[in-house]
Amino acid sequence: MQRRKLGASGPEVSALGLGCMGMSEFYGESDDASSLRTLARALELGMTLFDTADTYGLGHNETLVGRFIAEGGTARRRQVVVATKFGIVRAAGQYERRIDNSPAYIRDACEASLRRLGVERIDLYYCHRRNPDVPIEDVAGALGELVAAGKVGAIGLSEVSVETLRRAHAVHPVAAVQSEYSLWSREPETGMLAACAELGTAFVAYSPLGRAFLTGTLEVDALADNDFRKHNPRFSGDAQAHNRRLVDQLSRFAQARGLSSAQVALAWLLHKQPHVIPIPGSRRIPHLESNARAADVLLDAGAMAELDHLFTPDSVAGARYPDAGFVGIET
Ligand SMILES: NC(=O)c1ccc[n+]([C@@H]2O[C@H](COP(=O)([O-])OP(=O)(O)OC[C@H]3O[C@@H](n4cnc5c(N)ncnc54)[C@H](OP(=O)(O)O)[C@@H]3O)[C@@H](O)[C@H]2O)c1
Secondary structure (H helix, E strand, O other): OOEEEOOOOOOEEEOOOEEOHHHOOOOOOOOHHHHHHHHHHHHHOOOOEEEOOOOOOOOHHHHHHHHHHHHOHHHHHHHOEEEEEEOEEOOOOOOOOEEOOOHHHHHHHHHHHHHHHOOOOEEEEEEOOOOOOOOHHHHHHHHHHHHHOOOEEEEEEEOOOHHHHHHHHHHOOEEEEEEEOEOOEOHHHHOHHHHHHHHOOEEEEEOOOHHHHHHOOOOHHHOOOOOHHHHOHHHOHHHHHHHHHHHHHHHHHHHHOOOOHHHHHHHHHHHHOOOEEEOOEOOOHHHHHHHHHHHHOOOOHHHHHHHHHHOOHHHOOOOOOOHHHHOOOOO
């Protein structure tokens, strides 16, 4: 698989990473044995960037990724670039959260993530959400100390504004910004992509498949009650019906080229900028294998323009999160 730089001084990683969140929470049932097989297949396919967070399954996801790394011994540890995040504090079973960015919390969270992952160093450590009561300079300073101590390889920020990125970068180089970016979530195009290019910061695109909606295969009515998407405005009522019509057009676009909608959605991101690294989430090997082939798909300028036009920011109905999900999001 083609590779991309994780920031100006960071390691090279696969152009497509693997989002591990759904293996623990938010998108219905999962089972660890099957998830471990998917993780191993991802590595075989050349995917080297594995994305997790302490909040996914309240530690379960990091423990799972840690088990995957441990089962492959030192050879696997050398291949895997593990990215995790801190800052979202939730009670078990609760979606509502508070955000903690205090330096003491960051140091404790880092130790807990290192333990669960079973590694000596987190390759990329993100601030998952911002608490504006703590200056970003203090957050970047605490992260820089973890880098100096050898506990963290590179630092990242998630869902921050361009101003926050610039202020943090002035304290310590920010290797990656991670925010939602896909055909139907275009906010990063209003300044963040350009700022990242200027600073030599990678842009990691999360939920690149619109949480499966863009694949055209999601049956929203069949989702379990505890599936986060049931409460996401874009998946509900009139907004869902409206968005479904866009996705139908995407399906026709993909079919005409012998591709899946997911492959088109991922290829579109890879063509946007050379510093964009999408991290599609998948628990299933067939999805993973099909998605990996998106790294070889070529879209010409006309195809890109057609897709840009189909999913203009104004053409999508509904907010990308319910109200509680916007806590700590600056963008
Ligand atoms: N920084 C943040 O705040 C933040 C927020 C959300 C997510 N993330 C990260 O980003 C990663 C990816 O985002 P995401 O998981 O939310 O959304 P996503 O990648 O847009 O979509 C994942 C969903 O798409 C399905 N899928 C994948 N490939 C498919 C295919 N070829 N055909 C049909 N369905 C397919 C998956 O199903 P299966 O699992 O059944 O394969 C899963 O339900 C997460 O895993 C997480 O690591 C970060």
